Amino acid sequence: MLSTESAATVRATIPAVAGALDAITARFYLTMLGERPELLDGMFNRGNQASGEQRRALAGSIAAFATLLVDHPDERPDAMLARIAHKHVSLGVTEDQYVIVHKYLFDAIAHTLGEAATPDVVAAWDEVYWLMAGALIALEARLYAESGITGGDVWRPWRVVERDEQTPDTASFTLEPADGGPAPAFLPGQYVSVRVRLADGVRQSRQYSLIGAADDRRRITVKRLRADAAPAGEVSTHLHERTRPGDVLMVSAPAGDVALSEGEHPVVLASAGIGCTPMMGMLQHLADQGSTRPVLALHADRAAQDHAHREEAAALVERLPRGHRHTWYESGAGGRTGRMDLAGLDIPENAEAYLCGPLPFMREVRAQLIGAGVPPRRVHYEVFGPDLWLAAD
The missing domain is CATH 1.10.490.10 (Globins)
Incomplete structure (x- = not known):
């Protein structure tokens, strides 16, 4: 005070x-x-x-x-x-x-x-x-x-054991600890920082959601940011062009305050573009737990071929007895056409909602959720990089 x-x-x-x-x-x-x-x-x-x-x-x-x-x-x-x-x-x-x-x-x-x-x-x-x-x-x-760490001790070496091309601009990397130690636990929706040394010798870090876990392995998905000039997109470009199985990355301990809450109340997961990644972590957790919670998985993208984890997300929702999935694409077939529109969808008023995607998308969907009766305090959003939602308010 x-x-x-x-x-x-x-x-x-x-x-x-x-x-x-x-x-x-x-x-x-x-x-x-x-x-x-x-x-x-x-x-x-x-x-x-x-x-x-x-x-x-x-x-x-x-x-x-x-x-x-x-x-x-x-x-x-x-x-x-x-x-x-x-x-x-x-x-x-x-x-x-x-x-x-x-x-x-x-x-x-x-x-x-x-x-x-x-x-x-x-x-x-x-x-x-x-x-x-x-x-x-x-x-x-x-x-x-x-x-169980200190500020100077968040980084550990992790080895890339698999690489999977999701779309022309997104790739998933499966990692395991290179130091022989156990992988730390994380909450569904959390992220890690990945630090790489770039061609000019400077180290740079970026945050990527943890989208799955199996034993001591963890998975992240990186979308390549195609920019007119560096330094924009330099880390994602480095990972796409240079990182292959066998390489070692420095990865931080898991962090992130937007994590799936426990309970039996309904869940709404709304994402756009690469914002699907924290939702994948939540869907994986719900499916692995055999959850019977009502789950509404919503995603918007440019086209079906740009939708990372499209088939995997569909398979996870299929494993949920009360799971439903809807997609919107700006062009092409495979989903509803245009921007995400919640009109006509059954949005439970007691739902907990999680958003990730471009700021205009999250603002628009948040307004629709509140209009459907979801209390503002139950609408959470994740943003990677500086939080410009706060700066704009």
């Missing part, structure tokens, strides 16, 4: 600071990564840096957290903090790195706001930062402890 003095200052300065956050975060990343380039080696995604998505997501999270502190002082935005904490854990973020971020962030605030950055204003926003950082540090410490 903010002190009374800081709360008044933050409330008064939120419009000015929020309006300058894009400039603040742009300078923050420019100076920090300019002076500490080692942070790009395995920690920060340089594709998101180049596109500006990372700074927009950071600005959105800071603004949202500050607003909640002053508007709802007795509450903590656990959902937002959990999402950030899980992503940090998948990358091995450590407590000391919050001190580095603080230094460069507040240098950027002082530079951008100029004379408006009075001692009182800086002190109030410093309190906001450390409340947010402290909550994240505590959450991350708990997640590390639950996994």
